[in-house]
Amino acid sequence: MSERRPGLYEKLIRPLLFRMDPEEAHHFAQRLLPLLSILKPQSGGWQISPRLATKIAGTRLANPIGLAAGFDKNATHTEWLSLMGFGFAEIGSVTAQPRPGNPKPRIFRLIEDEAVINYLGLNGDGAEVVAARMRAAQPSLPVALSIAKTNDPTVVGDKAAKDFVTTFSAMKDIPMLFASINVSCPNTHETKLQELDMLDAVFQELTKVNSNHIPLFVKLSPDSDRELLENVVSLVSRHRLSGYVVGNTSTDRSMLKTTKDTLTKIGPGGLSGPPIRAKVVAMIRQLCALKQKEQQIIACGGITSGADAFQVIAAGADALELYTGLVYHGPYLPFTIAQELAEILEQKGMNLTEAIGSAVGVVAASV
Numbered sequence: 233m234s235e236r237r238p239g240l241y242e243k244l245i246r247p248l249l250f251r252m253d254p255e256e257a258h259h260f261a262q263r264l265l266p267l268l269s270i271l272k273p274q275s276g277g278w279q280i281s282p283r284l285a286t287k288i289a290g291t292r293l294a295n296p297i298g299l300a301a302g303f304d305k306n307a308t309h310t311e312w313l314s315l316m317g318f319g320f321a322e323i324g325s326v327t328a329q330p331r332p333g334n335p336k337p338r339i340f341r342l343i344e345d346e347a348v349i350n351y352l353g354l355n356g357d358g359a360e361v362v363a364a365r366m367r368a369a370q371p372s373l374p375v376a377l378s379i380a381k382t383n384d385p386t387v388v389g390d391k392a393a394k395d396f397v398t399t400f401s402a403m404k405d406i407p408m409l410f411a412s413i414n415v416s417c418p419n420t421h422e423t424k425l426q427e428l429d430m431l432d433a434v435f436q437e438l439t440k441v442n443s444n445h446i447p448l449f450v451k452l453s454p455d456s457d458r459e460l461l462e463n464v465v466s467l468v469s470r471h472r473l474s475g476y477v478v479g480n481t482s483t484d485r486s487m488l489k490t491t492k493d494t495l496t497k498i499g500p501g502g503l504s505g506p507p508i509r510a511k512v513v514a515m516i517r518q519l520c521a522l523k524q525k526e527q528q529i530i531a532c533g534g535i536t537s538g539a540d541a542f543q544v545i546a547a548g549a550d551a552l553e554l555y556t557g558l559v560y561h562g563p564y565l566p567f568t569i570a571q572e573l574a575e576i577l578e579q580k581g582m583n584l585t586e587a588i589g590s591a592v593g594v595v596a597a598s599v
């Protein structure tokens with residue numbers, strides 16, 4: 233496959249956006265999204281190859297490339313997301329109560345690494361407001377919902393599980409592809425949600441109120457070790473969840489080119505972008521060997537090309553999501569990835585569903 237050349241976004245728009253504070257640039261770029269309806273992706277137009285069709289929890293998707301949680305936290309842009317080439321989008325994370333998040337500045341670009349560190353701390357409008365917005369919205373693509381615990385040090389133990397239930401109950405009548413249970417945000421007061429007792433309680437309470445049988449996925453940290461994965465798989469199986477999103481941002485910074493000095497100045501936060509991809513691929517491979525056949529994996533972390541997408545699919549993912557790549561490569565990145573991935577599949581004489589797990593000898597779940 234030929235090397236991708238910098239496009240209009242990298243040459244003209246990115247330098248302008250990178251002069252702005254990253255969080256302001258994000259809101260500014262979001263406001264420009266409606267313009268995509270009068271523009272056209274440079275390469276390949278709007279065509280998405282039929283080879284790319286996949287299924288998540290029984291729903292057919294035109295392509296496996298989804299928007300990761302965090303870009304449209306409050307469901308304010310669902311109308312425009314299909315114009316970027318996404319096959320689905322995860323809204324949120326939504327929490328029971330509205331929260332302002334951590335003090336600014338709290339998003340940082342690591343340009344040398346094409347990465348981002350964010351310390352947002354689950355800011356958002358809260359479940360009631362986002363639910364009303366989602367009910368009124370006309371999303372242009374299948375939408376999933378990410379739910380998280382309200383970032384509040386007094387919401388712990390039983391209260392934490394109840395907090396998830398409050399959010400889910402406010403939104404469970406809305407048609408959605410799946411709900412992703414975010415227990416792996418590294419930017420909150422406590423990071424103990426991935427502990428097994430807590431997970432057990434959260435899964436149990438959510439499945440109890442899941443009268444509409446919304447497929448439930450759990451979003452894990454890419455820093456999870458094998459023992460934790462084994463235990464999570466047994467909980468996911470016991471509570472009959474649909475699968476895993478692998479994964480969230482990382483707290484590991486050992487692989488970065490960015491200097492220690494700069495990282496110290498940035499302070500705490502979750503790392504996203506290409507530096508975390510190797511961890512994500514390794515974790516998908518491990519999970520693929522541990523999970524039950526019908527459970528699905530959605531890959532997320534540092535995917536910016538068709539080759540990256542093929543790598544996570546071949547390692548066992550049924551679909552993938554991205555966020556940070558948009559910052560460095562612009563709004564049409566999903567279209568570009570779709571085109572590159574279709575080329576790779578064509579060369580190999582495969583459809584996407586045949587490629588799932590092909591590097592690890594797994595046959596895709598037929599859900």
Ligand SMILES: Cc1cc2nc3c(=O)[nH]c(=O)nc-3n(C[C@H](O)[C@H](O)[C@H](O)COP(=O)(O)O)c2cc1C
Binds near residue numbers: 300414532535
């Ligand atoms: C600014 C920012 C905000 C995020 N907010 C959320 C969030 O609210 N919920 C969540 O589950 N993940 C959140 N994430 C994590 C992403 O969904 C994703 O897991 C992570 O960025 C790795 O993918 P990427 O390398 O393609 O960005 C956020 C990421 C960034 C960069």
